[in-house]
Amino acid sequence: MIEAEQIEKYIQQQGDISERLLMEARMQVDHELAERMAFQKQTYQLIREYGQRQLRREIRQVRKKVFSDSAYKKFQTKVRSYFKI
Amino acid sequence: MTLTEVPMASSATRETLFTQLYLDTFPAVARFVGQNGGSLEEAQDSFQEALLIYYEKVIINNFQPACSEKAYLLGISRNIWLKSREKSVKTELLDDTNISEDSAVQPTSEKLLLFLQQAGKKCMDLLQSFYYERLSMKELSGRFGFGSERSATVQKYKCLEKVREQVKEKSLTYEDFLD
Numbered sequence: 001m002i003e004a005e006q007i008e009k010y011i012q013q014q015g016d017i018s019e020r021l022l023m024e025a026r027m028q029v030d031h032e033l034a035e036r037m038a039f040q041k042q043t044y045q046l047i048r049e050y051g052q053r054q055l056r057r058e059i060r061q062v063r064k065k066v067f068s069d070s071a072y073k074k075f076q077t078k079v080r081s082y083f084k085i
Numbered sequence: 086m087t088l089t090e091v092p093m094a095s096s097a098t099r100e101t102l103f104t105q106l107y108l109d110t111f112p113a114v115a116r117f118v119g120q121n122g123g124s125l126e127e128a129q130d131s132f133q134e135a136l137l138i139y140y141e142k143v144i145i146n147n148f149q150p151a152c153s154e155k156a157y158l159l160g161i162s163r164n165i166w167l168k169s170r171e172k173s174v175k176t177e178l179l180d181d182t183n184i185s186e187d188s189a190v191q192p193t194s195e196k197l198l199l200f201l202q203q204a205g206k207k208c209m210d211l212l213q214s215f216y217y218e219r220l221s222m223k224e225l226s227g228r229f230g231f232g233s234e235r236s237a238t239v240q241k242y243k244c245l246e247k248v249r250e251q252v253k254e255k256s257l258t259y260e261d262f263l264d
Contacts, residue, residue, distance in 0.1 A: 051217025082119030
């Protein structure tokens with residue numbers, strides 16, 4: 001098993017108790033393993049942000065499209081009517 | 086690296102979905118914001134943020150709202166707009182000492198993400214498809230052209246280790262990545 005997979009299982013609290021205890025014992029003696037675990041947690045957070053950014057970009061493109069493309073003229077007129085100038 | 090260049094398979098589907106949501110639900114959001122003295126831009130910003138939350142909850146996490154999905158999206162949009170309004174009132178009161186949430190967006194991850202994307206977009210795309218979009222190993226294999234679910238799994242963890250090492254390297258090398 002790739003180490004990242006073992007770390008992931010530990011973080012997600014999967015695996016049985018003996019595996020978890022083994023991991024904890026290893027971290028006690030191997031500080032770099034503990035460090036890798038910390039960086040892996042940070043990596044998950046970054047992946048989430050990366051995904052959100054991509055999604056935001058796609059949403060912004062659709063926003064631009066529906067508010068500027070003449071194919072959506074009816075929609076634009078309707079929406080603008082709700083705002084007094 | 087055996088990843089083949091595959092465009093985001095479902096981005097076209099997403100475009101259709103988002104477009105439909107704009108056409109179906111945005112007018113109701115705009116009317117609410119307009120009636121309460123807000124601007125079109127505020128309505129647009131709130132809706133944009135609401136779409137992200139909606140997508141995460143309903144599409145990624147399969148959450149089924151008790152009301153209709155349209156009503157749910159409208160509700161999220163309203164809440165976001167009302168909150169932002171509250172905030173801007175507070176900001177006005179505080180005058181110079183305002184710290185808006187936007188400016189608090191961490192520059193740390195901004196730079197780091199940019200670096201990670203440049204260093205290995207394929208890995209980041211693969212990882213976000215699994216961890217963020219929660220595609221199954223089977224879907225992942227399809228999107229990225231892996232021969233089997235096993236090789237997709239192996240590649241995913243290899244990518245995870247690669248990115249993790251890059252994060253570590255950058256965190257230790259450059260002080261400007263630290264707050």
